[in-house]
Amino acid sequence: MDVKLKQCFIAVDDFDKALAFYVEALGLEVRNDVSFEDMRWVTVASPLQPDVEIVLEPPGADPDLSPADREAMARLLAKGVLRGVNFSTADCDALYRRVQEAGWDVLQEPMDQPWGVRDCAIRDPSGNLLRFSERRDG
Template sequence: MDIKLSQTFIAVDDHDKALAFYRDVLGLEVRNDIAYEGMRWVTVGSPSQPDVNIVLEPPIADPNASPADKQAAAELLAKGLLRGVIFSTDDCDATFERISAAGGEVLQEPADQFYGVRDCAFRDPSGNMLRFSQPRSQ
């Protein structure tokens, strides 16, 4: 049996801001942009990984969600507590410089971790934590 990652979801509160970040700052390509019942899903992905998709979705993808549930999801998103993604990079420091120069909200500058990677972290425009990880040379 062969199991591979196909899609992952990231909640965003403003698709246009998220798209500007994921497409224009990170360099991901837009693969799909769907609107349905007042909601929007935008699929992005790395050109080097055509079979892996990141879907930028509403915090609650349910048109029948209660106002209280929508508010609770918005509060969790604002605190950065819903999801996170770890990207791999071949140059953590250059990735950090590019994203920070574009105005990315820095959570952690590049640092060597005890578990064998050099990584850095940012928040996307919706508050989600994104890490960028590079294997350290042995």
């Protein structure tokens, strides 16, 4: 079978702040920016992974959701309980310093984990939890 990841979705409540974080702080590039009616979707991706994109979308963007469900999604996002994405990086400490110096919300400083990675945890401007890990060989 030939199955590969193409896109994953992250809910954001402020596209300008999200783009400042994902593009300026993390170094991802904007691949697409689409507006339709009162919604917007932006795809960002690492230049190192041309086939994988993160779609930034409004909370509750599914057209089949009721207004009450959309409100519930927005409340969950505001609480920071929606899941984000796990990234890999060649230098966890450098990424941590860059994000911290830019003033973004760091939850966990880089630390060595028993499963063979050094990782840190950061919240994006919408409250999504993102983890960044560096493989430790040895």
